[in-house]
Amino acid sequence: MSRYQDTFAALAGRGDVAGATAIVDRVRHQLEGSQTIISPPRARRRLTGPVLTAAVFAVMLAVVGAGWALRIAGDHAGDATGTTWVTAGTTAANERFFAIAGGSGGFVADTLRPVIRFSADGITWEEVDLSEMTGAWTPERLLSGTGGWALVGLDIDHRAMILTSPDGQEWTKGAFPDVLSRSLASVAVGAGSYLAWTAAPFADSTAELWWSDNAASWQRVDPAVFADGLPDSIVGHGRGYVAWSGDLALDGGAPYPIYTSGDGVTWRETQLEIDPDLAAVVTSWEPALAQTVGDRWIILGIGHGPEIEPTTLVWTSADGVSWQAQPTPTFDVEDGLANQVGWLLPAGENLIAIVSDAALVEGEDGVRTAHWDEGSARAWATSDGVIWIAGERFEPSVRRATIAIVDGSAIGWWEPGNRPQFVSAPVTTVTTPPESELDPAGIALQDEILADGEVTRAEFESAVAAMAQCLTDHGLEDVHWSVDDDGGFGFGHRSEDDEAESLIGNYCEASYVDRLSAALR
């Protein structure tokens, strides 16, 4: 990026500078009735009808081993109960929330006043007065972790302060060392500890990283623990932290160095490697989000390539050190457009990825372009980072929303006008189905094949063919399949019900193929 720094400076300084006084005069003049200089954007039309419904949902799943078997609890026929988002409540018209974060037992929202609101259900919000601790201040960050919440803001002298709470209702004022108070960049909440670091323009080598287990006394983290200097992205989660340097987008086959830590003090360098099947099409990639569910660490990344839309990549780890690339999630897109994962949040035994889709919008000249702000969003649930179960779509796009999830329920918030709106729903539950709920014919077939401890290609093909028949029997059309030389397989079909496809696919795969794939791996 250094090549472009001077160019950015040139752009930033271009044109005749009117000066602040002239701008003040011009604004006042325009407010009093002068014409606007820039025309308002033309009305855009979102395509409906044939353009959307003509989409053919053709899904190819590349399954490479793994002994998992998951589906929505209680009903494998595709019922979406528990995934519909409904309006949960509103607050007073003039109250504006800054952010929402879910944690143990409820949600916390910070406001423009020195108060926060706490809610156990997303509907009723009780006020907690922080003014004695904060005075007049501006909230900057609301974070949640396994130890509770952290609220960071700036006082009237623009000095950073931090408040913490174990339950969202009782708050304690912490204390930053002077350097953090003067130049705090951000804070991460891990498993019972906090990390805070200073702003680092141009990767300034003077940036500092600090650790605390109580937000009141802080210790500086030795930067030498990071071989390449302080990383510029640190993500806190339920089992610690993941860190990396965000500017590092590598060529497809190169491993990506990251750092992980359980306590924020001891860091281990490790690497992410891309799935060899993807290396052919993904030419650059980098991590983006990290979380944990149960004992499993999960990182979502972004892969790019000249032939593909930006692609979500997944890695999982049992210890934060050894990472395995997982199949790319099939976050099916309504309009065949790119999508983006905006949030990755823990919810009980699951992780919920909120995926936002772009919408195709036709301009007056007939040119259709993708607009993120007019798309919709969908919650995808996973318990292992491998199988992702779709919830229903909801609008608006999460780009304008804050999402928080707590104890199996979810809440979103966005702000049409100045009146906050809330939606909430129990999120999809993902569990490993007991064998008794799978297709007995598939279980018997896998038992028979595995009896001699060997899976031949012919046997595997027969199982995949039976799985394809299972999909057909459950209503999928034009099911086709193939088996790779290395024991992987793929299948595709036509269906306009991608949720049913996902559920039925998991049911049939789990019944007929999963244990064989695991044996082949």
Added chain:
Amino acid sequence: MNQTSQMTAEDEDLIRALYPSLRRFAGVVGSLALEPDDLVQEALVRAFRTVRLLDLEDPAAYLRRTVVNLASSGWRRRARERRAVRRLTTEISQTNPAIYPSDIADLLQVEPRGRAVLYLHDIEGLDFTEVARMTDMTEGAARMLASRSRRKLRKLLESEATR
């Protein structure tokens, strides 16, 4: 249309404080056909027509988001016009005006929102949480857009190297 706020002396002081950085930002995200001061002016006018500037929790972030939105809508409109001009030019002579490669031309091929993300993160040194606030997107989306924009710049550099 919401009621227009009256500009107070406190508002004027706030504008004077925010103007230098906001103007630099407008210069980066706006197209060359747009004067940065015009973008700043329009963003301020729209802000006053919607809210009272001093009531905003973060006026700087609000105004930057407005500038990005204005630049994006303007960029799209001009992009369509350019296509029309190009079609017309091609029909007449089959000779397009020469487009000379330059770093500025490279940057202007990145969409305004992408330029905004790169500028805020790489030049102003904001972390992606802050960049997301300034550009009205999620942190993950900001990271993705930065990555996509860098990829585009790399591709442009590579293509220049082979020319």
